[in-house]
Amino acid sequence: MMVETRSDILLKIEDLQVRRGGTTVLEIPSLAVFQGQVLSLIGPNGAGKSTLMLTLAGLLKPARGNLLFRGDPIADGGFTYRRHIAMVFQDPLLFDTTVFENVASGLKIRGMGRQEIGRRVPEYLERFGIGHLAKRSARKLSGGEAQRTSLARAFVTEPEIVFLDEPFSSLDPPTREVLMGDLERILRQTHTTAIASTHDQAEALRLADWLAVVNRGRIAQIGPVAEVMNRPADEFVAGFVGVETVLPGRVVRTSGGVITASIAEDREIEAVGQVEVGTEVLCCIRPESVTLSISPALSGTSARNVFSAAIRQMTPLGLFHRVRLDCGFDLVAYVTGQSLTELDLREGMPVVASFKATAVHVIPRREMTLT
Amino acid sequence: MDLIFEGIQKAFHLLITLDREVLGITLLSLQISGTATLMSLFIGITTGTVVALTRFPGRQFVVSLINTGMGLPPVVVGLFVTIFLWRNGPLGFLEILYTPTAIILAQAVIATPIVTGITLASIQHLPANLRLQILALGATRVQMVWILVKEARLPLLAAVMAGFGGVISEVGASIMVGGNIKGYSRVLTTATVMETGRGNFDIAIALSVILMLVAFLVNAVLTQIQQRERPR
Numbered sequence: 144m145m146v147e148t149r150s151d152i153l154l155k156i157e158d159l160q161v162r163r164g165g166t167t168v169l170e171i172p173s174l175a176v177f178q179g180q181v182l183s184l185i186g187p188n189g190a191g192k193s194t195l196m197l198t199l200a201g202l203l204k205p206a207r208g209n210l211l212f213r214g215d216p217i218a219d220g221g222f223t224y225r226r227h228i229a230m231v232f233q234d235p236l237l238f239d240t241t242v243f244e245n246v247a248s249g250l251k252i253r254g255m256g257r258q259e260i261g262r263r264v265p266e267y268l269e270r271f272g273i274g275h276l277a278k279r280s281a282r283k284l285s286g287g288e289a290q291r292t293s294l295a296r297a298f299v300t301e302p303e304i305v306f307l308d309e310p311f312s313s314l315d316p317p318t319r320e321v322l323m324g325d326l327e328r329i330l331r332q333t334h335t336t337a338i339a340s341t342h343d344q345a346e347a348l349r350l351a352d353w354l355a356v357v358n359r360g361r362i363a364q365i366g367p368v369a370e371v372m373n374r375p376a377d378e379f380v381a382g383f384v385g386v387e388t389v390l391p392g393r394v395v396r397t398s399g400g401v402i403t404a405s406i407a408e409d410r411e412i413e414a415v416g417q418v419e420v421g422t423e424v425l426c427c428i429r430p431e432s433v434t435l436s437i438s439p440a441l442s443g444t445s446a447r448n449v450f451s452a453a454i455r456q457m458t459p460l461g462l463f464h465r466v467r468l469d470c471g472f473d474l475v476a477y478v479t480g481q482s483l484t485e486l487d488l489r490e491g492m493p494v495v496a497s498f499k500a501t502a503v504h505v506i507p508r509r510e511m512t513l514t
Numbered sequence: 515m516d517l518i519f520e521g522i523q524k525a526f527h528l529l530i531t532l533d534r535e536v537l538g539i540t541l542l543s544l545q546i547s548g549t550a551t552l553m554s555l556f557i558g559i560t561t562g563t564v565v566a567l568t569r570f571p572g573r574q575f576v577v578s579l580i581n582t583g584m585g586l587p588p589v590v591v592g593l594f595v596t597i598f599l600w601r602n603g604p605l606g607f608l609e610i611l612y613t614p615t616a617i618i619l620a621q622a623v624i625a626t627p628i629v630t631g632i633t634l635a636s637i638q639h640l641p642a643n644l645r646l647q648i649l650a651l652g653a654t655r656v657q658m659v660w661i662l663v664k665e666a667r668l669p670l671l672a673a674v675m676a677g678f679g680g681v682i683s684e685v686g687a688s689i690m691v692g693g694n695i696k697g698y699s700r701v702l703t704t705a706t707v708m709e710t711g712r713g714n715f716d717i718a719i720a721l722s723v724i725l726m727l728v729a730f731l732v733n734a735v736l737t738q739i740q741q742r743e744r745p746r
Binding site for chain 2: 306
């Protein structure tokens with residue numbers, strides 16, 4: 144409720160429903176975007192992220208509901224509103240002319256004078272590191288250069304909200320990395336409110352202050368990044384944001400803010416939380432919270448949850464190794480390369496896995512509705 | 515073979531000496547077909563863009579109709595334009611049958627579906643999100659359409675070439691609605707038909723060569739523009 148009454152709400156939707164070809168593709172009771180906020184929409188492909196993005200940008204007419212910009216409903220087919228926003232798509236969608244003319248296009252559309260255009264465009268070309276490409280034909284750019292042009296074209300209009308619809312997903316990883324860094328910097332410098340969709344969790348975490356997880360045309364959860372990552376609202380969010388171990392169980396005891404949940408094959412997990420005895424729950428354990436050691440004596444941990452386990456599988460994962468364990472239940476741990484060498488971990492080897500009660504996030508189980 | 519050589523010789527002779535009658539026929543052909551093409555561009559680009567950008571019931575049928583129209587037989591057009599312009603016809607009061615205006619009208623009817631069809635295809639061929647991108651840049655609907663047409667300008671040049679090529683070489687409709695009147699409504703194609711009928715093969719060949727030359731030159735200029743703009 145606090146969210147609804149904040150005074151710096153820039154964009155808000157109420158009771159939104161979007162239909163396409165006779166089926167409801169988006170149903171969102173309410174959503175608010177604050178001044179200066181960077182909101183990431185994440186979710187699997189086809190979840191409705193792009194549809195939500197287009198609707199928020201006033202480019203798709205909802206079947207029902209209101210879109211309010213600074214408290215006023217969008218009128219005149221969204222024309223006035225569209226002059227306050229900018230959008231960058233997955234494809235750069237550049238015009239068949241020079242880089243300069245492309246970046247100038249939004250300003251020309253607004254009827255801005257030649258002098259002002261001549262002042263503003265070079266400034267933004269420089270900001271996005273494409274000043275040297277000003278006279279080049281947009282058809283002769285690399286993928287990264289083209290997307291930079293598209294970003295410059297959006298930011299040069301100094302929009303109040305910028306919409307970024309998976310802007311990096313068609314770029315190769317090194318290009319994406321550099322461009323994301325630049326975008327992050329420019330977003331912070333300009334304090335532009337941004338809504339960015341992605342199916343890449345790392346990308347979302349890097350740019351966003353807030354996270355909205357979209358699934359099947361609904362917002363499964365929205366909140367500050369840490370809250371969504373560490374307190375997933377349901378099984379889907381937990382699975383999607385990377386809590387790799389999700390264990391179903393039942394609360395058997397509670398004592399002093401610590402609950403004990405029984406999970407598969409009479410194993411018990413202790414967790415911090417307030418859930419009634421007898422409740423079916425999901426216990427979510429992030430892989431980086433799991434510590435491995437060779438024997439219980441050596442673990443030297445205050446962790447309440449200590450299990451002897453066997454290593455079933457090890458997968459290198461960039462900076463980490465993903466270790467799948469069999470503790471009588473499945474558990475996933477991330478181990479650094481250094482620990483891997485120190486402990487001399489190998490597949491099939493017995494180890495001790497431990498994690499703190501505070502590292503377990505308990506979600507009271509709800510029936511998943513299949514639509 | 516002599517017939518062909520003599521014809522070509524004659525053609526050059528007529529060209530070099532700037533034969534008054536041949537020059538008149540050529541200029542009239544250019545004027546009529548040029549005007550007809552301009553008219554068809556105006557109607558065709560507008561209609562093609564509208565059909566490409568809107569969704570309405572029966573749209574599929576309209577698109578089929580346009581595509582069929584791209585191969586409209588000139589004689590059929592000639593027949594119907596004649597009927598319409600006939601003294602008792604619906605447009606008889608205009609009293610333009612057997613005038614250059616009537617030929618322009620008929621040729622515009624022939625070229626319009628060609629231009630419409632190519633416009634439709636070129637606009638639809640643009641990326642689907644481009645419209646949304648343009649609107650997101652703050653464009654009005656009119657600005658959006660104008661930018662789209664500009665983006666499709668290279669394939670649209672093909673529409674100009676196809677339209678002009680279709681009408682400058684057309685004979686059926688021109689002879690029916692124009693009447694091939696000497697010094698008034700006689701164009702390159704109708705003159706060729708007449709001279710061939712009379713057995714004046716040399717003049718007929720000369721006129722054909724001029725016709726091909728005119729068609730070639732117009733297309734060469736447009737191709738030049740198109741290829742210069744196409745990067746790489």
